[in-house]
Amino acid sequence: MQIVKIIVVFLTQAVCLSGTARSLGYDIAVSAEDSITTDSISAQLIRNDSIMSADLASDSATIAQSIITDSVKQKKAKRDWATWRPNPKRALWLALVLPGAGQIYNRKYWKLPIVYGGFVGCIYAARWNGQMYDDYSQAYMDIMDDNPETQSYNQFLHLGSTITDANKERYVNLFKRRKDYYRKYRDLSIFALIGVYALSVIDAYVDASLSEFDISEDLSLKIEPSVINDRSSTNPVKSTSVGVNCSLNF
DSSP states (O other), X not given: OHHHHHHHHHHHHHHHHHHHHHHHHHHHHHHHHHHHHHHHHHHHHHHHHHHHHHHHHHHHHHHHHHHHHHHHHHHHOOOOTTTOOOOHHHHHHHHHHSTTHHHHHTTOGGGHHHXXXXXXXXXXXXXXXXXXXXXXXXXXXXXXXXXTTOOGGGGGSOTTOOOOTTTHHXXXXXXXXXXXXXXXXXXHHHHHHHHHHHHXXXXXXXXXXXXXXXXXXXXXXXXXXXXXXOOOSSSHHHHEEEEEEEEEEO
């Protein structure tokens, strides 16, 4: 009996040791497998990052090349002035801001002397009439105040002429008429200046708008016989007549 117990205890310990060794081997294998899996994942991630970096570098190079190509094309591409059409709104605003700029934008350079000539003429007329108005206004006030020290009106008298009580009334009326005359033309010159400015703006806008107006190159006159029905009678023989039809293509 004692021998049987010893054998049973020995077998039990052997089984336990076998299980322990098996479990240790399994743990070592799992650890090794985990280590291999982690290393492979890390290697795969590094490989993916390298591929993504290469792709990004390739995309950046492609984008840069396309930008350079577009810029070169834009520099090489020249505007075709034969088919270019001005924008009416832009021409309007340019003419409002700077007189004559609308005509320059529309490429109608021959209109610039007309526009600026009108401005210069109106400004000169307004300035000259204004100066004459001031001089005659001062002369009129001096002759009316009876002050012997204020005699600016003498510059308008002929050589050797003087103002006396006999002819004073005539000179008073003369200075008054001339004062009113130059004041009227000074104001008209200012209105003409405003009119030239308005016409330059309208011309720039209308010219830009009509740039897209289709004008056919076929300018011809066609003449052909035609039957004319004036519907004056129910009888078609009496209400119809033979005539000539003229048509103009433009």
